[in-house]
Amino acid sequence: xxxxxxxxxxxxxxxGELAVWQVERILGLGDRNPNSDLYGCFDRPYWHYRQIxxxxxxxxxxxxxxxxLYLLEEEYNPFAGQEKIRHxxxxxxxxxxxxxxxxxxxxEFYPHENSFSATAFSSWGIVEAIQLLxxxxxxxxxxxxxxxxxxxxxxxxxxxxxxxxxxxxxxxxMLDERRFVDSGRKKLVNLLQSQSSKGVFPESxxxxxxxxxxxxxxxxxxxxxxxxxxxxxxxMNGMLPVRQALHPDGTFSAKTMTRRTQYFYPLAFVLLGxxxxxxxxxxxxxxxxxxxxxxLDDRHCVHLAINYLQSAYExxxxxx
Amino acid sequence: xxxxxxxxxxxxxxxxTLGRIPYVREAIHWLAMDLLIRLRKSRNEPSSDFYSPRxxxx
Numbered sequence: 331x332x333x334x335x336x337x338x339x340x341x342x343x344x345x346g347e348l349a350v351w352q353v354e355r356i357l358g359l360g361d362r363n364p365n366s367d368l369y370g371c372f373d374r375p376y377w378h379y380r381q382i383x384x385x386x387x388x389x390x391x392x393x394x395x396x397x398x399l400y401l402l403e404e405e406y407n408p409f410a411g412q413e414k415i416r417h418x419x420x421x422x423x424x425x426x427x428x429x430x431x432x433x434x435x436x437x438e439f440y441p442h443e444n445s446f447s448a449t450a451f452s453s454w455g456i457v458e459a460i461q462l463l464x465x466x467x468x469x470x471x472x473x474x475x476x477x478x479x480x481x482x483x484x485x486x487x488x489x490x491x492x493x494x495x496x497x498x499x500x501x502x503x504m505l506d507e508r509r510f511v512d513s514g515r516k517k518l519v520n521l522l523q524s525q526s527s528k529g530v531f532p533e534s535x536x537x538x539x540x541x542x543x544x545x546x547x548x549x550x551x552x553x554x555x556x557x558x559x560x561x562x563x564x565x566m567n568g569m570l571p572v573r574q575a576l577h578p579d580g581t582f583s584a585k586t587m588t589r590r591t592q593y594f595y596p597l598a599f600v601l602l603g604x605x606x607x608x609x610x611x612x613x614x615x616x617x618x619x620x621x622x623x624x625x626l627d628d629r630h631c632v633h634l635a636i637n638y639l640q641s642a643y644e645x646x647x648x649x650x
Numbered sequence: 651x652x653x654x655x656x657x658x659x660x661x662x663x664x665x666x667t668l669g670r671i672p673y674v675r676e677a678i679h680w681l682a683m684d685l686l687i688r689l690r691k692s693r694n695e696p697s698s699d700f701y702s703p704r705x706x707x708x
Contacts, residue, residue, distance in 0.1 A: 358700035378699060383684060408708045415706075441680065 336603035339645055344612050345596060346642025347406045349635045352623050353399060356392060356635065359628055362418055370421030374628065385429050387436035387448040388629065391455030393422035395636045397462040398643045403650075419459055426456050427471045434474030435482075446484045449475055450493035454548075455636070457500050469505060476501045480513035483520070488531035489541045491521045492548035499552060518552070522564045529567035533588050539575050540584070540591030542568060546598035547637065554601065569604065576607065580614025593621050593634055600641040 360372040368377040373389035375381040396419035403410045430436060431444060438448035453475045460467045476498055484490045495514045502510030521531070530537040531545045546568050553561040575582050584592040599607045614620035623635040661669075668674045 354701045357705070361699070362701075362705065363699075409706070412706055412708075 336645065336648075337600050337605050337608050339649060341605075341608050341612060342600055342642045342645040343404065343406065344615075345600075345638040346402065346404060346646075348615070348622050348624070349395075349639035349642065350399070350407050350409070352631060352635045353409055355628075356395060356632055357418070359389065359632070360392060360418060360422065362421075364417075364421070368425070370418070370423070370425035372422055372425075372632075382440075384437040384439070384441040384443070385425075386438050386629065387426060387429055387445070387452040388438055388455075389632065390422050390426040390429075390452050391636060392632055393419045393426070393459035394455040394462075395632060395639060396422065397459040398636075398639045401462060402639070402643050402646055404642070404646060416463060419463060420465060423456055423459055423465065423468070426452060427468045430471050430474065434471075434476075434478035436475070444478075446479075446482055446494070447487070447490050449479055450490055450497055451633075453479070454493055454497040454500070457497060457504065461504075467504060472501045473505060473507065476507070476510045476513075480510060483517065485520075485524065486532065486534055487541075488521060488524065488533055489544040489548070491517055492531075492545045492552075495521065496548045496552045499556065503555075514552075518558070518561060522560060525564055525567065529564075529570040531568060536588035537571055537575075538587040538589040538591055539572055539582050540587065540593045540595070541589055542572055543593075543595040543598060546572070547595055547601070550598045550601050565598070565602070569598075569602070569607075573607065576610060578610065579617070579619060580610035580612070581619045593626070593630065595634065595637045597637050597641050597644070601644060 356372075359374045361368045361370065361377045363369060366377075368385075371377040371385055371389070372392040373382075373386045376385040376389075396415050399407065399409045400412065400415045400419065401410065409415050426436075431442065433444065434449070435444040435446075436448040436452055437443040438445040453472065457467070457472065459465075479494045479498060483494075495517045498510045498514030498517065502508065502512075502514060525531050531542055533541045546565055549561055549565050549568070552558070553565060582594070584590050594611055596608060596611055598604075599611070611620060615622050621634075623631045623638060626634060664678075668678060
């Protein structure tokens with residue numbers, strides 16, 4: 331994880347272009363009217379169609395997408411430097427603070443759900459956006475979210491645990507709260523203990539390639555900052571089952587996975603310079619054999635597009 | 651002009667009776683918020699408010 335471009339820039343540009351291709355769709359998911367009460371809400375079924383009774387906090391991760399979009403000065407990105415993009419990202423952060431439950435958690439599917447996933451992932455997306463935009467962090471909301479995360483766990487879902495680890499460490503350092511950093515470290519130890527000898531991070535008691543790629547990129551971001559040796563070894567072990575399950579043409583059989591996820595998050599492989607895996611994955615996308623954000627429903631499209639855009643942004647950041 | 655005393659009477663009654671029971675209070679609050687949300691905007695909204703190139707000066 332040096333400051334050299336980990337993989338060829340042309341490869342990550344391909345990810346960037348695929349993500350930028352989704353911008354208009356993603357912007358359409360948000361309430362962009364500054365006079366609206368729900369300004370900054372990116373859960374369209376909630377603010378526009380009124381189909382659900384609670385806004386999905388995970389939709390607010392769009393703030394992360396928009397902040398990278400604002401900063402990514404590449405030829406294929408006409409949205410770079412657009413002040414409105416920045417304002418919408420800030421509005422998404424603001425709306426996130428409004429939908430927090432009193433105990434610090436967030437909802438994903440229904441009111442008072444107290445979703446571990448929504449709390450961990452949305453907090454991480456918001457923290458990343460704040461850091462990229464250099465905005466004032468919502469101290470109290472982040473503190474409450476981390477307090478809730480540090481008292482809850484999801485042993486059967488390693489990717490959710492990894493998100494909690496990353497957000498606890500990031501917020502702990504940002505707000506100078508040692509207890510959150512320590513709590514993240516404890517969760518990391520538990521997560522690494524749950525990893526099998528073959529490198530599998532358990533997802534519903536078994537291996538799921540798509541979710542493993544999520545765990546890997548979150549741990550990679552954690553290790554990049556903390557330089558944690560144990561974590562680095564676990565990531566390297568975690569790469570093995572992914573490499574084995576990935577066919578030479580870059581596809582894999584989702585039906586044999588515990589959660590049957592069909593997507594593939596490339597960021598860990600980009601950051602760790604796994605050129606071969608990235609090559610194969612992009613070849614599968616080019617051959618219309620692998621899923622890309624355009625094929626997914628709105629909620630998953632945003633998450634995967636964020637990962638694609640971050641793959642491009644991390645390499646862009648190193649090169650400039 | 652009668653609204654404020656009426657509101658006071660209503661909330662005094664509410665606090666003395668159902669509002670004293672936490673779960674009932676929570677349920678009433680939830681239903682009231684739900685009703686407010688539904689009144690503010692009807693369902694079956696037409697497809698609109700999508701992104702348009704006019705939104706940004708590209």
